[in-house]
Amino acid sequence: MYNLAFMPSLAQLDRKVLWHPFTQQTEWEKGIHEDILVISRGRGAYLYDSKGKRYFDAVSSLWVNLFGHNEPSIDRAVERQLKRVAHSTFLGLTHEPGIRLAKELLAVAPKNLSRVFYSDNGSTAVEVALKMAFQYHAQAPGGRTRSRFLTLKNSYHGDTLGAVSVGGIGLFHKKFRPLLFKNHTVMSPHCAPCPHNKRPPARLEDYEYRGEDPRPGDSREKTACRWECLGQAEAVLKKHSKEIAATVVEPVVQGAGGMLTAPPGYLKGLSRLCRKYRVLLIVDEVATGFGRTGKVFACGLEDVLPDILCAAKGISGGYLPLAATLATEKIYNAFLGRYEDFKTFFHGHSYTGNPLACSAGLASLALLKKRLKSASFKGTLKAFRDGLARLSRLPRVRQARSAGLMAGVEIVGDEKERAGKKICMKLREYGVLMRPLGNVLVLVPPLSSTSKEIGSLMDRVSHAIREH
Amino acid sequence: MYNLAFMPSLAQLDRKVLWHPFTQQTEWEKGIHEDILVISRGRGAYLYDSKGKRYFDAVSSLWVNLFGHNEPSIDRAVERQLKRVAHSTFLGLTHEPGIRLAKELLAVAPKNLSRVFYSDNGSTAVEVALKMAFQYHAQAPGGRTRSRFLTLKNSYHGDTLGAVSVGGIGLFHKKFRPLLFKNHTVMSPHCAPCPHNKRPPARLEDYEYRGEDPRPGDSREKTACRWECLGQAEAVLKKHSKEIAATVVEPVVQGAGGMLTAPPGYLKGLSRLCRKYRVLLIVDEVATGFGRTGKVFACGLEDVLPDILCAAKGISGGYLPLAATLATEKIYNAFLGRYEDFKTFFHGHSYTGNPLACSAGLASLALLKKRLKSASFKGTLKAFRDGLARLSRLPRVRQARSAGLMAGVEIVGDEKERAGKKICMKLREYGVLMRPLGNVLVLVPPLSSTSKEIGSLMDRVSHAIREH
Numbered sequence: 044m045y046n047l048a049f050m051p052s053l054a055q056l057d058r059k060v061l062w063h064p065f066t067q068q069t070e071w072e073k074g075i076h077e078d079i080l081v082i083s084r085g086r087g088a089y090l091y092d093s094k095g096k097r098y099f100d101a102v103s104s105l106w107v108n109l110f111g112h113n114e115p116s117i118d119r120a121v122e123r124q125l126k127r128v129a130h131s132t133f134l135g136l137t138h139e140p141g142i143r144l145a146k147e148l149l150a151v152a153p154k155n156l157s158r159v160f161y162s163d164n165g166s167t168a169v170e171v172a173l174k175m176a177f178q179y180h181a182q183a184p185g186g187r188t189r190s191r192f193l194t195l196k197n198s199y200h201g202d203t204l205g206a207v208s209v210g211g212i213g214l215f216h217k218k219f220r221p222l223l224f225k226n227h228t229v230m231s232p233h234c235a236p237c238p239h240n241k242r243p244p245a246r247l248e249d250y251e252y253r254g255e256d257p258r259p260g261d262s263r264e265k266t267a268c269r270w271e272c273l274g275q276a277e278a279v280l281k282k283h284s285k286e287i288a289a290t291v292v293e294p295v296v297q298g299a300g301g302m303l304t305a306p307p308g309y310l311k312g313l314s315r316l317c318r319k320y321r322v323l324l325i326v327d328e329v330a331t332g333f334g335r336t337g338k339v340f341a342c343g344l345e346d347v348l349p350d351i352l353c354a355a356k357g358i359s360g361g362y363l364p365l366a367a368t369l370a371t372e373k374i375y376n377a378f379l380g381r382y383e384d385f386k387t388f389f390h391g392h393s394y395t396g397n398p399l400a401c402s403a404g405l406a407s408l409a410l411l412k413k414r415l416k417s418a419s420f421k422g423t424l425k426a427f428r429d430g431l432a433r434l435s436r437l438p439r440v441r442q443a444r445s446a447g448l449m450a451g452v453e454i455v456g457d458e459k460e461r462a463g464k465k466i467c468m469k470l471r472e473y474g475v476l477m478r479p480l481g482n483v484l485v486l487v488p489p490l491s492s493t494s495k496e497i498g499s500l501m502d503r504v505s506h507a508i509r510e511h
Numbered sequence: 512m513y514n515l516a517f518m519p520s521l522a523q524l525d526r527k528v529l530w531h532p533f534t535q536q537t538e539w540e541k542g543i544h545e546d547i548l549v550i551s552r553g554r555g556a557y558l559y560d561s562k563g564k565r566y567f568d569a570v571s572s573l574w575v576n577l578f579g580h581n582e583p584s585i586d587r588a589v590e591r592q593l594k595r596v597a598h599s600t601f602l603g604l605t606h607e608p609g610i611r612l613a614k615e616l617l618a619v620a621p622k623n624l625s626r627v628f629y630s631d632n633g634s635t636a637v638e639v640a641l642k643m644a645f646q647y648h649a650q651a652p653g654g655r656t657r658s659r660f661l662t663l664k665n666s667y668h669g670d671t672l673g674a675v676s677v678g679g680i681g682l683f684h685k686k687f688r689p690l691l692f693k694n695h696t697v698m699s700p701h702c703a704p705c706p707h708n709k710r711p712p713a714r715l716e717d718y719e720y721r722g723e724d725p726r727p728g729d730s731r732e733k734t735a736c737r738w739e740c741l742g743q744a745e746a747v748l749k750k751h752s753k754e755i756a757a758t759v760v761e762p763v764v765q766g767a768g769g770m771l772t773a774p775p776g777y778l779k780g781l782s783r784l785c786r787k788y789r790v791l792l793i794v795d796e797v798a799t800g801f802g803r804t805g806k807v808f809a810c811g812l813e814d815v816l817p818d819i820l821c822a823a824k825g826i827s828g829g830y831l832p833l834a835a836t837l838a839t840e841k842i843y844n845a846f847l848g849r850y851e852d853f854k855t856f857f858h859g860h861s862y863t864g865n866p867l868a869c870s871a872g873l874a875s876l877a878l879l880k881k882r883l884k885s886a887s888f889k890g891t892l893k894a895f896r897d898g899l900a901r902l903s904r905l906p907r908v909r910q911a912r913s914a915g916l917m918a919g920v921e922i923v924g925d926e927k928e929r930a931g932k933k934i935c936m937k938l939r940e941y942g943v944l945m946r947p948l949g950n951v952l953v954l955v956p957p958l959s960s961t962s963k964e965i966g967s968l969m970d971r972v973s974h975a976i977r978e979h
Contacts, residue, residue: 057605060613062628062843064859065602069847082606085596093607105600107861112596121597125589128553128580129830129871132573134533135946137525138550139561145528160530163631163832164860170634170671177690190689202858203638205672205690215857221658222645222673222692356861362597364631364832364862375530379537383927389683390670391532392632393575393824394832399867403597459851478603 053093054079076461077468085112088489088496090476098476101500103489105478106298106330106449108361110410110491117360120406124399133161133396140401147408148354148367151339155348156369160388161396165329165355166201168366169291172325172351173205174390175370176289179323182386183377189288190224193279193322197231197300198293200327200353209291212300227283229275233303235442239271273312280320289323289350290316294341295446298330301483302451304444311345323350323374329366330449333357334411334490337424337447344446350374360407361489365400414490424448426494427486430501439508448492452484454508462511469507475500484508521561522547544929545936553580556957556964558944566944569968571957573946574766574798574917576829578878578959585828588874592867601629601864608869615876616822616835619807623816624837628856629864633797633823634669636834637759640793640819641673642858643838644757647791650854651845657756658692661747661790665699665768666761668795668821677759680768695751697743701771703910707739741780748788757791757818758784762809763914766798769951770919772912779813791818791842797834798917801825802879802958805892805915812914818842828875829957833868882958892916894962895954898969907976916960920952922976930979937975943968952976 057079058072070076081093088111090098100108110117124140131138145159160175162168173192180189198211208223210216211231216223230237280287294310297303310326317324326349331341333356338344340352351374355366380386394400414420427448434452435443439462441453454462463479470477479485488500525547526540538544549561556579558566568576578585592608599606613627628643630636641660648657666679676691678684679699684691698705748755762778765771778794785792794817799809801824806812808820819842823834848854862868882888895916902920903911907930909921922930931947938945947953956968 053607053610054605056614057610060617060625060627061605061610062626062838062856063601063603063605064628064863065855065857067848067850067855068843070850077603080604081610082599082604083595085599090596090599102600104598105602105861107598107600112599113594117597118593121593122590125586126581127551128558129585129589130572130575131550131553131558131580132570132575132946133531134573135531135545136548136550136944137522137529137531139521142521142525142529142549146524149528157528158530159528160532164635164862166635166638166860167632167671173672173690174670174687178686181686188689202642202860203635203671203673204641204676204692208672208690214853218646218649219642221656222641222676224672224690224692363867364860364865370530375536380535382535382538382929385682387533387535388530389533392634392670392832393573394632395532397832399831461850476604478600 053081076464077471080471087111088492096474098471098474099496099500100489101475101477102485102487104361106335106487107356108489109333109357109407110360111489114360114410116410117362117403117406120402121362121399124402129399130394130397132393134391138398140398140405141396144401144404144408147405148369151408151412152352152369153340153342153348155371156352157372158370158375160368160370162366162368162392163364163394164201164366165353166203166206167392168329168353168355168368169200169206169209169327170203171368171390172353173209175351175368175374175388176323176325178388179374179377180288189286191283191286191288192226193276193287193290194226194228195231195292195297196228197233197297197303198291199297199299200291227279227287229279230272231297231300231303232272232305232309233297234306237271239269270312272309273316276313277316280316280322284320284322287322289325291325291327294326294328294331294347295336295344296331296341296449299480301453301480302444302449302485304446307345310342310347314347314349325349325351325353327353329353329355334415335447335449335487339411339415341446359400359403360410362403363397363400365397365404411490419493420490422494423492423497426497430497433501434505434508437505437508439511448488448490450486451480452486452504454482454484456482458482466507466511469510470503473503473507475503521549544932545939548939555579556960564942566939566942567964567968568957569943569945570953570955572829574803574955575824576957577801577825577875578828579957582828582878584878585830585871585874588870589830589867592870597867598862598865600861602859606866608866608873609864612869612872612876615873616837619876619880620820620837621808621810621816623839624820625840626838626843628836628838630834630836630860631832631862632669632834633821634671634674635860636797636821636823636836637668637674637677637795638671639836639858640821641677643819643836643842643856644791644793646856647842647845648756657754659751659754659756660694661744661755661758662694662696663699663760663765664696665701665765665771666759667765667767668759695747695755697747698740699765699768699771700740700773700777701765702774705739707737738780740777741784744781745784748784748790752788752790755790757793759793759795762794762796762799762815763804763812764799764809764917766917767948769921769948770912770917770953772914776813778810778815782815782817793817793819793821795821797821797823802883803915803917803955807879807883809914827868827871828878830871831865831868833865833872879958887961888958890962891960891965894965898965901969902973902976905973905976907979916956916958918954919948920954920972922950922952924950926950934975934979937978938971941971941975943971
């Protein structure tokens with residue numbers, strides 16, 4: 044059993060044996076900025092450390108948790124499946140939780156998607172998408188090898204080398220360049236630092252993209268913005284479409300890049316360009332999926348129909364590693380044939396479609412469908428927006444940007460000052476767990492948060508920023 | 512609850528919504544070779560389909576299961592952790608199951624390894640290893656960029672594009688070449704098809720590698736084998752060591768390549784070459800780890816001390832997706848520094864160190880330590896070897912090769928005849944689940960199998976081969 048007296052040495056042991064992800068271990072080992080926090084249990088939107096202190100989980104345990112910790116219906120689903128079988132392979136066999144979750148995922152996904160390929164995390168979901176797109180072009184009738192992708196600056200699609208190849212964050216990706224394949228990269232659709240026009244978009248319909256032929260009512264007639272971001276994408280597609288397998292994009296929000304929001308209409312415009320130049324569209328909904336933006340998938344905000352959709356993080360409600368890559372029947376069909384044609388998609392992971400994770404996913408998805416329709420969720424969204432509006436008026440805040448329940452609050456000042464880190468450490472004192480991205484505070488609370496909890500979170504964030 | 516009446520349509524639904532890994536879906540959908548088998552529960556070494564038929568799980572659910580399904584002590588560990596918290600992030604926080612499992616892993620790993628970096632599957636464990644080795648050389652004192660790896664033909668290290676880059680199986684890897692980085696690839700150490708010498712090794716000490724200077728007693732004096740496989744590796748290392756970050760090898764058995772066993776001494780010899788030419792040694796123990804070869808890690812068979820070790824599959828006892836990359840303190844130290852030096856290993860997955868999976872891993876590792884020392888396990892190993900010896904005398908068997916409880920039984924004939932597949936389908940009738948690799952039957956039973964179960968398995972395999 045859990046032994047509280049043993050607790051102090053757990054942190055010491057951690058320092059000796061572990062290597063934490065995305066962590067400068069010198070700081071971690073020496074306790075620079077922070078003491079090591081050992082999380083011992085969770086309940087609802089709260090986590091408790093080994094000393095019993097309670098924290099609001101303001102980043103949903105790295106954007107994965109949807110309905111809080113120890114959510115009874117998900118617990119029950121996992122327990123029930125555990126009594127049957129924890130795992131059975133998806134190579135050559137199948138099982139009920141895997142089948143049923145696939146059906147439910149397709150029911151809430153963009154309607155053109157018809158096939159579910161499971162894997163274990165966001166990186167592998169993206170790798171599957173890249174390999175599918177590549178192999179699709181080589182095998183499709185009249186197809187040919189296309190070995191580049193259209194990618195965006197500031198994008199993040201995971202840490203395996205294929206996913207790194209399509210990423211656009213210098214700090215994470217640049218040093219591995221000799222191991223990466225080459226792509227065509229265009230500007231990020233984030234408006235604030237746009238060199239062309241700093242005016243933010245007003246209404247969605249003002250920004251509807253109409254291709255190369257601006258018509259009356261086109262946004263580009265009305266504002267200084269000429270959709271230069273889409274223009275760059277189109278210039279590349281026009282010149283190189285024959286070698287580009289797919290465009291890869293985080294829809295609506297570039298997450299790890301700093302919670303950078305794209306203007307309404309961008310995704311729709313990019314999707315139209317892909318169709319026009321016959322390039323596949325891969326949307327990476329790993330961070331944005333499962334209600335974070337207010338819709339099940341961010342694609343739904345602009346009625347975009349991608350060819351391939353990557354899902355992970357929230358797919359299991361934040362309980363267990365699981366991912367899925369969804370594809371259209373057209374893509375799937377290009378892989379059919381006799382065995383000896385070798386058109387098979389030779390990709391798979393040992394725990395693909397793990398029954399425990401799929402069972403958690405089914406329970407979570409049932410909660411999600413109810414939650415998104417509920418009046419209380421609208422209240423939560425409103426509290427979140429209102430709180431961000433208040434934060435954006437603080438002198439130390441450069442911008443507070445959001446989509447649904449995902450927000451980045453950018454603090455003014457040089458990154459070297461580590462303002463993000465310091466404010467998050469202050470927030471720990473106030474009982475809030477948060478992890479920044481450079482100077483950007485990241486707020487991604489569980490979807491189940493009440494408007495009261497959100498209000499209280501915003502008050503504490505505001506306080507910590509002002510104290511800084 | 513589980514509804515048996517619903518069962519028939521589960522298979523139909525599967526055909527409509529799923530895309531299975533490593534599966535030609537035309538065959539799957541049309542039921543060529545096989546009907547779709549829906550697994551509904553497990554108990555010990557057995558899985559049960561939706562009709563209640565029982566099968567011996569002869570491939571341990573794709574080489575992951577160690578102690579059978581619904582093993583009480585692992586079930587309890589998962590349930591207990593589920594009551595605390597299913598998941599909490601390892602980015603900036605820590606938790607007891609993750610710390611304790613790391614400690615236990617290091618206690619059974621080669622003694623020079625001191626740090627555990629978690630991820631979710633074998634592919635990511637390898638990607639972490641490749642990126643660590645690459646970044647290590649760039650950051651180590653006096654280091655420089657080394658962007659190639661020494662790899663082996665017939666090797667398999669996973670399906671993400673970095674892992675594919677170091678793989679050597681044409682069928683899986685060749686078509687993705689435009690997306691892969693280049694490496695130096697040398698011959699596989701599998702003796703049977705060796706163009707230099709077909710005589711298998713006699714005793715380990717005969718084959719001890721002594722570098723370039725054969726001395727009396729050196730195996731190369733006694734047999735036709737001149738360690739040409741190591742010679743090829745040495746030739747490449749001599750010429751290119753300055754650009755090679757690491758050698759990547761599946762120790763003792765190349766799994767997906769066809770259960771190809773290396774002669775005793777090869778791993779030791781390769782390890783000495785790596786030290787001599789100052790190239791890191793990465794051992795991929797994803798398939799061989801956790802007792803499959805009779806030792807906790809296959810490295811232990813030849814007392815090899817790798818710089819980096821990749822573990823997955825059996826790490827959670829076959830319950831949940833989990834992986835770990837273990838590294839030496841020397842490698843770890845090259846990533847230390849001030850934050851602004853940007854030496855951090857910027858890699859991580861959302862569910863890294865998932866507490867439920869780590870709890871399963873702890874319970875499984877406790878069982879493993881006992882099992883490997885037990886007399887009954889020795890009996891199981893003996894029954895396995897004896898059974899394989901019997902199989903190897905069948906006229907249709909070209910070779911039965913094994914290490915511990917991993918075996919490949921190669922059937923004579925053209926691969927196009929799909930003998931492996933057909934025999935496995937016959938075995939289903941006999942209540943055995945098995946998945947072949949081309950013409951090779953793969954036998955990887957749970958470590959908990961009794962000698963009686965192994966005997967019965969071998970009888971049924973023998974029967975199915977003779978029937979074929």
